[in-house]
Amino acid sequence: MVVPSPMIRTKKTKAVGIPVIDLSMERSELREQVVKACEEYGFFKVVNHGVPREVISRIGEEGAQFFAKPTSEKRKASPATPFGYGCRNIGPNGDMGNLEYLLLHTNPVSISERCKTITNDPTKFSCAVNDYIGVAKELVCEILELVAEGLCVPNKFSLSNLIRDAEGDSLFRINHYPHVNHKGNKNWDLSKDGPKDNDNNSNNIGFGEHSDPQILTILWSNNVSGLQISTHDGLWIPVPPDSNEFFIMVGDILQVLTNGRFRSVRHRAVTNTINTRMSMMYFAAPPQNWWIAPMPKMVTPQNPSLYKPFTWAQYKQAAYSLRLGDSRLDLFKVQQQQQQHSHHENHSP
Numbered sequence: 268m269v270v271p272s273p274m275i276r277t278k279k280t281k282a283v284g285i286p287v288i289d290l291s292m293e294r295s296e297l298r299e300q301v302v303k304a305c306e307e308y309g310f311f312k313v314v315n316h317g318v319p320r321e322v323i324s325r326i327g328e329e330g331a332q333f334f335a336k337p338t339s340e341k342r343k344a345s346p347a348t349p350f351g352y353g354c355r356n357i358g359p360n361g362d363m364g365n366l367e368y369l370l371l372h373t374n375p376v377s378i379s380e381r382c383k384t385i386t387n388d389p390t391k392f393s394c395a396v397n398d399y400i401g402v403a404k405e406l407v408c409e410i411l412e413l414v415a416e417g418l419c420v421p422n423k424f425s426l427s428n429l430i431r432d433a434e435g436d437s438l439f440r441i442n443h444y445p446h447v448n449h450k451g452n453k454n455w456d457l458s459k460d461g462p463k464d465n466d467n468n469s470n471n472i473g474f475g476e477h478s479d480p481q482i483l484t485i486l487w488s489n490n491v492s493g494l495q496i497s498t499h500d501g502l503w504i505p506v507p508p509d510s511n512e513f514f515i516m517v518g519d520i521l522q523v524l525t526n527g528r529f530r531s532v533r534h535r536a537v538t539n540t541i542n543t544r545m546s547m548m549y550f551a552a553p554p555q556n557w558w559i560a561p562m563p564k565m566v567t568p569q570n571p572s573l574y575k576p577f578t579w580a581q582y583k584q585a586a587y588s589l590r591l592g593d594s595r596l597d598l599f600k601v602q603q604q605q606q607q608h609s610h611h612e613n614h615s616p
């Protein structure tokens with residue numbers, strides 16, 4: 268079902284409805300809708316997801332309490348290299364945004380160690396994170412099983428098994444964006460260190476344009492707008508926030524697994540002029556040494572494999588060696604000549 272969003276128009280954005288999928292609907296219709304949304308937008312909102320509100324509000328409150336602390340306190344959390352507390356710097360290659368964040372690996376040992384540097388009550392914080400991660404992981408698995416069914420993949424667990432493994436490399440992130448007026452920051456003591464507002468606009472970028480490298484991302488945010496997704500024709504669609512629901516994003520690895528039938532969604536977050544936005548993302552990824560290649564079902568003589576096989580560790584290394592907005596998938600594409608060659612091989616008598 269495509270529900271029209273409110274008709275908001277800003278420069279270079281487009282007023283379009285984003286897909287809203289009711290997870291309580293009949294399964295055969297549900298899997299069709301999930302596949303369609305992944306093909307058309309690489310993005311959709313899920314309603315009737317069954318995640319208890321209390322699990323979301325507990326981690327939401329822990330996050331809000333952390334970001335409300337003085338900067339000197341927040342800096343006691345280990346710096347995000349890549350895991351820990353980050354402010355304005357995104358990744359290792361000079362990307363900057365108007366935000367602060369906590370980035371955590373979802374391994375329980377890593378969480379319990381990291382939480383000791385984040386708060387005086389690490390047990391409470393880590394319980395809230397672990398409970399949230401648990402429900403987010405289940406939701407991702409459910410969606411990946413619907414995708415596998417919808418694509419008629421013989422084993423409906425072949426995608427969800429990628430992230431169920433105990434060695435999985437999934438991440439959890441909480442982003443906190445200050446509200447910013449056109450002249451610069453109103454509510455933030457670190458504004459002086461950030462990018463200068465030459466075009467009256469650069470301060471509005473909270474998290475610059477990119478796709479997520481992983482398989483699937485589950486995003487929750489408070490009721491403050493900011494998230495925008497890019498359509499295939501390059502226009503930006505503002506996503507109306509909804510703190511009762513989740514948003515799902517196709518990541519680069521799902522694009523590879525489906526041999527390009529799904530495309531990872533390019534997205535960004537802009538700061539709000541009035542309110543502070545907080546978002547939480549679960550980035551679902553396989554274990555580092557697992558091989559990624561298009562699923563056999565998605566490869567035919569007419570649709571030869573578009574990507575060379577690689578491990579998740581190799582892909583991550585590529586992502587971390589590039590800038591946020593760079594197109595890392597290009598590095599793993601099969602050359603066109605090779606594709607034609609394999610097409611002829613498949614057709615030779």
Ligand SMILES: C=C1C[C@]23C[C@@]1(O)CC[C@H]2[C@@]12CC[C@H](O)[C@@](C)(C(=O)O1)[C@H]2[C@@H]3C(=O)O
Nearest residue numbers: 349357358359362479480586587589590591
């Ligand atoms: C600039 C970068 C930050 C990032 C790693 C990268 O080199 C390129 C991908 C970025 C991204 C985007 C989605 C997630 O927020 C993230 C955690 C991820 O896995 O890839 C970030 C990385 C990061 O902030 O460390």
Ligand SMILES: O=C(O)CCC(=O)C(=O)O
Nearest residue numbers: 440442474494536546548
């Ligand atoms: O904060 C948001 O709404 C989006 C953040 C995001 O895309 C990311 O952290 O990868």
Ligand SMILES: [Fe+2]
Nearest residue numbers: 477478479534
């Ligand atoms: Fe993202």
